[in-house]
Amino acid sequence: MTTVAISTVLDEIAVGRTVRRLAHEIIEFHNGVDNIVLVGIQTGGAVLAGLLVVEIEKIESTNIPWGTLDITLHRDDLGLEIPPITRSGSNLPDIDGRIVVLIDDVLFTGRSVRAALDAITHLGRPEAVRLAVLVDRGHRELPIRADIVGKNIPTSFGDKIEVAYDQLTGKSVVLLHQEMTINGN
Amino acid sequence: MTTLAIHNARVIDPELNLDGIADIVLVDGHIARIGPNEAEMVIDAERVDATGLVVSAGFIDLHCHLREPGFEYKETIATGTAAAARGGFTTVCAMPNTSPPIDSQASIESLLRQIEQSAQVRVLPIGCITVGRQGKELAPAGELVDSGVVALSDDGDAVADASLMQAALSYSSLFNLPVSQHAEDPSLVSEGQMHEGWVSARLGLRGRPSSAEEIFVARDIALAEVTGGRLHIAHVSTAGSVSLIAAAKARGVNVTAEVTPHHLTLTHELVAFDNNYKKIDYNASAKVNPPLRMDSDLEALGIGIRDGIIDAIATDHAPHSLSDKEIEFDLAAPGISMLETAFALAMTRVHDGTFPLGTLIRSLTSGPVRAWDLDKRTGLSGLGTLTPGAPADLVIFDPEMDWTVEPNNFLSKGKNTPIAGRTLKGKVLVTISEGEIVYEDSTAAGRLRLSARGERS
Amino acid sequence: MAISDFERPLDSVAGQSVEGALGAASQDVVWNHDHVLDLDDFSYEEIESVITLAGKMREVLDRRIARAPILRGFTMINLFFEPSTRTRASFELAGKVLGADVISVSANTSSVVKGESLIDTVKTLSAMTADAIVMRHGMSGAPYLASKYTRASVINAGDGSHAHPTQALLDIYTLKQRLGDLKDKKIVMVGDISHSRVARSGMWGFSAMGANVVLCGPPTLLPSGFLVNERPKHARSALPDVDIETNIDVAIKDADVVMALRLQKERQQGGLLPSLHEYSRLYQVTSERLSKAKSNHILMHPGPKNEGIEIGGDVASGSNSTIEEQVTNGVAVRMALLYLIAQKNQREN
Numbered sequence: 003m004t005t006v007a008i009s010t011v012l013d014e015i016a017v018g019r020t021v022r023r024l025a026h027e028i029i030e031f032h033n034g035v036d037n038i039v040l041v042g043i044q045t046g047g048a049v050l051a052g053l054l055v056v057e058i059e060k061i062e063s064t065n066i067p068w069g070t071l072d073i074t075l076h077r078d079d080l081g082l083e084i085p086p087i088t089r090s091g092s093n094l095p096d097i098d099g100r101i102v103v104l105i106d107d108v109l110f111t112g113r114s115v116r117a118a119l120d121a122i123t124h125l126g127r128p129e130a131v132r133l134a135v136l137v138d139r140g141h142r143e144l145p146i147r148a149d150i151v152g153k154n155i156p157t158s159f160g161d162k163i164e165v166a167y168d169q170l171t172g173k174s175v176v177l178l179h180q181e182m183t184i185n186g187n
Numbered sequence: 188m189t190t191l192a193i194h195n196a197r198v199i200d201p202e203l204n205l206d207g208i209a210d211i212v213l214v215d216g217h218i219a220r221i222g223p224n225e226a227e228m229v230i231d232a233e234r235v236d237a238t239g240l241v242v243s244a245g246f247i248d249l250h251c252h253l254r255e256p257g258f259e260y261k262e263t264i265a266t267g268t269a270a271a272a273r274g275g276f277t278t279v280c281a282m283p284n285t286s287p288p289i290d291s292q293a294s295i296e297s298l299l300r301q302i303e304q305s306a307q308v309r310v311l312p313i314g315c316i317t318v319g320r321q322g323k324e325l326a327p328a329g330e331l332v333d334s335g336v337v338a339l340s341d342d343g344d345a346v347a348d349a350s351l352m353q354a355a356l357s358y359s360s361l362f363n364l365p366v367s368q369h370a371e372d373p374s375l376v377s378e379g380q381m382h383e384g385w386v387s388a389r390l391g392l393r394g395r396p397s398s399a400e401e402i403f404v405a406r407d408i409a410l411a412e413v414t415g416g417r418l419h420i421a422h423v424s425t426a427g428s429v430s431l432i433a434a435a436k437a438r439g440v441n442v443t444a445e446v447t448p449h450h451l452t453l454t455h456e457l458v459a460f461d462n463n464y465k466k467i468d469y470n471a472s473a474k475v476n477p478p479l480r481m482d483s484d485l486e487a488l489g490i491g492i493r494d495g496i497i498d499a500i501a502t503d504h505a506p507h508s509l510s511d512k513e514i515e516f517d518l519a520a521p522g523i524s525m526l527e528t529a530f531a532l533a534m535t536r537v538h539d540g541t542f543p544l545g546t547l548i549r550s551l552t553s554g555p556v557r558a559w560d561l562d563k564r565t566g567l568s569g570l571g572t573l574t575p576g577a578p579a580d581l582v583i584f585d586p587e588m589d590w591t592v593e594p595n596n597f598l599s600k601g602k603n604t605p606i607a608g609r610t611l612k613g614k615v616l617v618t619i620s621e622g623e624i625v626y627e628d629s630t631a632a633g634r635l636r637l638s639a640r641g642e643r644s
Numbered sequence: 645m646a647i648s649d650f651e652r653p654l655d656s657v658a659g660q661s662v663e664g665a666l667g668a669a670s671q672d673v674v675w676n677h678d679h680v681l682d683l684d685d686f687s688y689e690e691i692e693s694v695i696t697l698a699g700k701m702r703e704v705l706d707r708r709i710a711r712a713p714i715l716r717g718f719t720m721i722n723l724f725f726e727p728s729t730r731t732r733a734s735f736e737l738a739g740k741v742l743g744a745d746v747i748s749v750s751a752n753t754s755s756v757v758k759g760e761s762l763i764d765t766v767k768t769l770s771a772m773t774a775d776a777i778v779m780r781h782g783m784s785g786a787p788y789l790a791s792k793y794t795r796a797s798v799i800n801a802g803d804g805s806h807a808h809p810t811q812a813l814l815d816i817y818t819l820k821q822r823l824g825d826l827k828d829k830k831i832v833m834v835g836d837i838s839h840s841r842v843a844r845s846g847m848w849g850f851s852a853m854g855a856n857v858v859l860c861g862p863p864t865l866l867p868s869g870f871l872v873n874e875r876p877k878h879a880r881s882a883l884p885d886v887d888i889e890t891n892i893d894v895a896i897k898d899a900d901v902v903m904a905l906r907l908q909k910e911r912q913q914g915g916l917l918p919s920l921h922e923y924s925r926l927y928q929v930t931s932e933r934l935s936k937a938k939s940n941h942i943l944m945h946p947g948p949k950n951e952g953i954e955i956g957g958d959v960a961s962g963s964n965s966t967i968e969e970q971v972t973n974g975v976a977v978r979m980a981l982l983y984l985i986a987q988k989n990q991r992e993n
Contacts, residue, residue: 125709384874392806460882
């Protein structure tokens, strides 16, 4: 018999701290926020991008352009369940000549990021593209590397990492779903 | 002397007013005696035990397409008559829309030779009304009658020109020959693919309106009245036609009519729908001319048979190959392979109480004979009845047996039927043609045979 | 959207901006079709799914590089037995934008009659590993036959007088963009209804969306059999409920949408109309007649149009007209269908 055990890997407070650190790292990496655009990969990255924007703007006391990117039509895995259609689609400011910082909640096989890169090239010509993620859980299938990582969490391939965002409280937690086999008796 | 004895059957002959349990003895291809215990009194005979079964005169089909010569890939006289036997038919009238068409002595002689060689039951030829079925000049009816045709028809097409139809009715009266008209005004049905109604609207197909048939029925009745010719309406399909024919008969017009088993039981919905009105299909197996129509037409046609307005049930057996049917609906050949399912399908209207079994039997035996005077024309006195002396053409059937239509089992080359998989109630078990058993159903095989001395084998 | 929409004032609430990022609502896709033969078996939810997805596809078309290669490796074959510039080009473009391999085959019906049968053609194409066959044919029912002989998905691009489902979908999309909810809107189609596959699919689609459909034309061009009382009760659901009206002024009165159908000279047999001039006098959709429709009415035409016959030139290019949008929307809707079909095939294999 198999069951799924869910454990909290990062609680609300830990996530909050990690997000703040990421915000600082993004600023440090780019020597400020000149010319950067934050682009959240939908749907998990969109939430995170929004949170990061708020943090960065607090730290630097300036507005930075940001948006969200719908990668559904650039994926290479047509056969999965159709994701629910979100009404917003991609919502981006001009990215030509800017530094796009792709934001995603979990970096896993790297395919979402590849799709995001594909989408970005169809939308404009940025000066550079960087990647910042909240969690890197390993198991890359493509040569993709995050420039800025919140937490490295080693997992088994069959596990699932979920970044659960509570809209009411505005807080997130990171959960690990592990399949466990229980023998009889 | 060859003798065949049928034991203990329910014998039905509406012409002789017979309906009771009896034995029948057939000697040398003729009906010898009918009565209780007659079979026991015969010493040495082939025997069939018909306990619990019905026996009637063999069925007679005024309208079937055997396709030979010219379209042997669809059917031959051999396969078509084998199918007829399986359906209980001991006499079939073959429509002349062959290649070449039967419009001259030469063409009919070759046909007759072929019939002699390969027919399993009696085949009576029908000749064309017009040369080549072109609808322009009359074919030589006298020559055709001398060669043995029992009627004239351009079936497949109507004789469209009124003056030519009038001439045909007038001229053929010289020979008292029935003229069987495929009644559909070509200008109203050109490119029509099915009945014009809500189903054709739904499918986006051009329709063939009921009025196209009724117009020609009315017109030809008027022409028959004027000429005194012998009009026969082939495959009547509308309620309006039934009314017109009834009124004409009441006035004493020399008009007869036939209806097919499919027009008695199937509607235009079969073209589009299986069970579910939300899901359509284009079933070319249900494409036929004239087309399957509406419940109200089926109702009127059933009453037409019940009340004798329609004289005969005729199959319009129209075998086609798969490549003629499994194509775009507009291009599919019209017609249903009907010989092997005709009786059972028509039995549907007996089981639903529209008309009694005796009436069905009459529509398949004495009705057709009378409509076309087939007994006189062939010299076979008593044809279509069980009168002693009549040809030993009989059918033994079980009116209650359920069976499922399986086209792959058809003896006809034509497997084109819209009722594949349907369960029908009523099955022909044995068919006897001129004293010989020409068909024996596998479910009955052996079971019905008794030894020459009357014991079960 | 302007850049300023993305710049947050410092005092913005995190919840608000994130909600904007998630989108107002997300909707589950409903899609149960292997083939798209007609809209008669499409539920309201399925039509909505196509429309919403078409909206996303429309965005792709507005990009600098209008490509979203989700259908790479997918083979789409356009099998057109009837000539068509716009529908074929629309499907070709739809496939190419999504990165599919697109092959166009034109056959014509008479060559099929003489030589290779429709079934043979379809089987041959399937053997070339077609994933989707987009088919236009001059005879009603042809795609139904084709769908039985191929594992590819068949998309009907028009069969005889029977159906043109992608046209109806793009019409619904266009109307929803302009009018929002179609429930209870009066949609009038004027013209050669009996031969119109656009009218038939439109009837199904608009009814499914809750609109009231009125069919208008001269009696010789209106099919018998569409009214409720012309079919038995047990078959009520076999056709959508529509109204039929031969007087164009009565039909157009207070209409929300007026669709002019092309007078189909090639499909119409001689004798159904005295003359084109007579038709245009009685049934042309003109600005004068449209003044009786609602003031914010929409004017549609599936194209190509015969100005001066079924539609006045001035109204065709007027502000109520959606004729040009219908063309662009057509590509987006077809992209959405290809995506849904490809997705379903993939999931099931």
